[in-house]
Amino acid sequence: MQSSSAESCDNSEIDLQSLVRSLWYRKWLVLSVMLLSILTASLYAYTAKPVYEAKLFLIQPTANDIANINYGRTQESGLEPLKANTIYQVFLQALDSESLRQDFFHNVYLPSLPDKTREASQGELYLRFSKSLSVKLPTKDTGDRAVVVMENGNPDEALSWAQAYVDHASTMAKAEVYKDVSSESAVRARNLLQRIESLREVSRKLRQDSVTKLREALRVAEAIGLETPPIIMGSPAVELAGSMDGQVLYMRGSKALKAEIENLEQRESDDPFSTDLRKLQSNYSFYKELELNRPDISVYRQDGVALHPDSPIKPKRTLIVVLGLMLGLMVGVGVALVFYLLDKKRSPSRPLI
Numbered sequence: 001m002q003s004s005s006a007e008s009c010d011n012s013e014i015d016l017q018s019l020v021r022s023l024w025y026r027k028w029l030v031l032s033v034m035l036l037s038i039l040t041a042s043l044y045a046y047t048a049k050p051v052y053e054a055k056l057f058l059i060q061p062t063a064n065d066i067a068n069i070n071y072g073r074t075q076e077s078g079l080e081p082l083k084a085n086t087i088y089q090v091f092l093q094a095l096d097s098e099s100l101r102q103d104f105f106h107n108v109y110l111p112s113l114p115d116k117t118r119e120a121s122q123g124e125l126y127l128r129f130s131k132s133l134s135v136k137l138p139t140k141d142t143g144d145r146a147v148v149v150m151e152n153g154n155p156d157e158a159l160s161w162a163q164a165y166v167d168h169a170s171t172m173a174k175a176e177v178y179k180d181v182s183s184e185s186a187v188r189a190r191n192l193l194q195r196i197e198s199l200r201e202v203s204r205k206l207r208q209d210s211v212t213k214l215r216e217a218l219r220v221a222e223a224i225g226l227e228t229p230p231i232i233m234g235s236p237a238v239e240l241a242g243s244m245d246g247q248v249l250y251m252r253g254s255k256a257l258k259a260e261i262e263n264l265e266q267r268e269s270d271d272p273f274s275t276d277l278r279k280l281q282s283n284y285s286f287y288k289e290l291e292l293n294r295p296d297i298s299v300y301r302q303d304g305v306a307l308h309p310d311s312p313i314k315p316k317r318t319l320i321v322v323l324g325l326m327l328g329l330m331v332g333v334g335v336a337l338v339f340y341l342l343d344k345k346r347s348p349s350r351p352l353i
Helices: 002-025 027-047 084-095 098-112 122-132 155-224 235-242 246-252 254-265 277-292 317-346
Strands: 052-059 133-136 146-152
Touching (some): 002 027, 002 317, 052 155, 084 155, 098 155, 122 146, 146 155, 155 246, 155 254, 155 277, 246 254
Antiparallel strands (some): 052 146
């Protein structure tokens, strides 16, 4: 049993020595494969088109940046002031939206491509564009900071595209904010307009009721031949003059009643005689102005200055050459092992080199 173990160890040692001798014998093959791999990797590393990366860091706007949108939004007006964080969230949603990507792809990315390249599949081109654009939204670790990364073979174009993409997102976010603010103001303006129309209708009907009452009083005054109000001495006259409406309205006399009826019928507007109408109209004009208002606001701030990408991020030449060396070494050793195994299979009893 012990002799069998010793024989197995001797065979393993012989095989290992034989393998090492075989690899050493074919060292030039290994070196040739490794050199070819290094040359191929170097050729790719120094001829591949460089890719530049532009980064923009974005943070939440300040209260001063959105102050104009809060004009008129007070507790008295019933409109709550908008917060910077709320507007920034609208911007972040636009920044990471698929609709913005597609809009930028069709209006900016595609027109920049050569005509021959644009003939390729739209899906393939969009996939290529999506790989060149990266949007990193804020996390717990980064606070409120978002990052937009754009890759391009032209460093100037990479930077301008990154800024253009952020500008597109800003425009989209502002439009959404304006839409919400306008809708809220429009609802309040519409409610006020309904109250104004209702108040005008009530005033019109009250004027018609007054004309009806005066006509009835006129018929009574004409029936009794009363043209002018009677003069009654003493305190009862004061009481009568002060309550000359309703059933005793005819006591004004037919001349006064006819003049008042004519005046009411010729009245062009009841607005000056409608209680609270002017206040409602003022409020309506205020909300209508807010509905149409498009103040200049900033939905984000840029954190720092956008640096011009001077050094390409791809290809990483040193890493490519090192990987080429390692791959060449592994392939060379693998080829040498294949020859070793073939020789061993053909001549199992002969020492292998």
